[in-house]
Amino acid sequence: MTTVGLALVKEVAYAARAPRFLYLHWPFGHALGEPGNVPQQRAVLHDMLSMAVAAPRAGLVVPLPYRWRREAYAATLDWTTPGPAFSTALASLTGPGSISDPRQHRAPA
Amino acid sequence: MSGSATLFGVIPVGSAFGRFVSRLIALPQLRRLTTGDIPWTPLRKPIADCTVALISTGGVHLRGDHPFHLNGDSTYRVIPGSARREDLAISHQAYDKTDALRDINLVFPIERLRELEAERVIGRLSDVHYGFGLMGSAQKLMPAIKEVARRLGRSGVDLALLVPA
Numbered sequence: 001m002t003t004v005g006l007a008l009v010k011e012v013a014y015a016a017r018a019p020r021f022l023y024l025h026w027p028f029g030h031a032l033g034e035p036g037n038v039p040q041q042r043a044v045l046h047d048m049l050s051m052a053v054a055a056p057r058a059g060l061v062v063p064l065p066y067r068w069r070r071e072a073y074a075a076t077l078d079w080t081t082p083g084p085a086f087s088t089a090l091a092s093l094t095g096p097g098s099i100s101d102p103r104q105h106r107a108p109a
Numbered sequence: 110m111s112g113s114a115t116l117f118g119v120i121p122v123g124s125a126f127g128r129f130v131s132r133l134i135a136l137p138q139l140r141r142l143t144t145g146d147i148p149w150t151p152l153r154k155p156i157a158d159c160t161v162a163l164i165s166t167g168g169v170h171l172r173g174d175h176p177f178h179l180n181g182d183s184t185y186r187v188i189p190g191s192a193r194r195e196d197l198a199i200s201h202q203a204y205d206k207t208d209a210l211r212d213i214n215l216v217f218p219i220e221r222l223r224e225l226e227a228e229r230v231i232g233r234l235s236d237v238h239y240g241f242g243l244m245g246s247a248q249k250l251m252p253a254i255k256e257v258a259r260r261l262g263r264s265g266v267d268l269a270l271l272v273p274a
Contacts, residue, residue, distance in 0.1 A: 001150055001258070001261055001262055001266055001267065001268070001269055002150050002151065002152045002267060002268045002269070003150075003268070003269045003270075003271060004268070004269075004270055004271065005270075005271035005272075005273075006270075006271065006272055006273055007273060008128075008273055009128050009131045009132060009135070011132050011136060012131060012132065012135045012136065012139065015135065015136050015139035015140055015143065016139050016143060017139075017143040017147045018147070018271075019147060019148055019149050019150070027124045027204075027205070028124070028127050028203070028204035028205070028273075028274055029167070029204040029205050029206060029207075029208060029209050029215060029216060029274060030208060030209075030215050031167075031215065031216060031272050031273050031274075032214055032215045032216070032218050032221070032272070033215065034208070034215075035208045035209075035211040035212035035215060036211070036212055038221070041214055041215075041218060041221050042221060042224075042225075044218075045218060045221055045222070045225065045270075048270055049156050049230070049231070049268075052152050052156065052268050053152055053156060057149070058146075058147035058148065058149040059147040079156070079225075079228075079230040080156075080157075
């Protein structure tokens with residue numbers, strides 16, 4: 001079973017050493033965002049589904065750049081392509097010139 | 110239910126202070142418990158074919174179920190995929206629940222996932238989801254976590270989404 005977690009405390013996400021985490025600097029009790037803000041909640045879920053597909057190795061904590069209550073969220077139209085914010089955040093950890101994660105992971109079961 | 114949040118009934122939890130307390134309590138325990146390799150199970154099928162389950166640590170449970178002990182609870186609650194927002198309650202005192210009580214999707218996005226199932230973005234919403242409450246001891250939580258993982262594995266869930274308080 002594949003897992004993707006949201007985290008609101010970055011250090012806890014790193015220490016948990018889970019397969020895949022997305023980090024949001026948002027208040028407790030608001031992992032999906034603001035009440036009634038459906039585009040925002042769907043954007044977070046889109047990023048979680050993208051992480052399930054695109055994370056290249058275990059232990060990545062991808063910080064999402066969304067500022068609390070200062071973003072406008074467009075409707076998610078294409079669910080099979082990662083959104084630009086997520087793609088940029090993931091590439092900053094895994095792309096050319098990024099710092100490689102030295103931790104090894106098990107081969108797929 | 111009051112929206113004011115306290116940890117263990119006494120410590121007021123603001124945003125920055127809550128993060129500090131969270132780090133203080135969680136980090137030493139996690140560093141002890143998470144030795145060895147990081148597990149890794151790649152997704153083996155397209156999202157549109159996956160059965161998806163939610164695991165929330167926001168204290169969510171069925172209104173008719175036993176509430177979580179507010180000062181620490183090492184058990185879990187089963188939440189059926191058919192649960193409506195009026196069927197759900199929150200027993201947790203370490204975060205401000207005001208907004209989550211207005212919109213349960215903030216800590217348990219069941220309605221959003223139901224929409225994604227209807228839109229065929231995901232294959233299927235799992236029949237069963239899981240809720241945890243506040244627990245200061247990660248070690249004491251491990252038996253329940255392992256049981257939930259076994260249950261999810263047996264039920265054919267492909268992807269579990271973890272949502273924190």
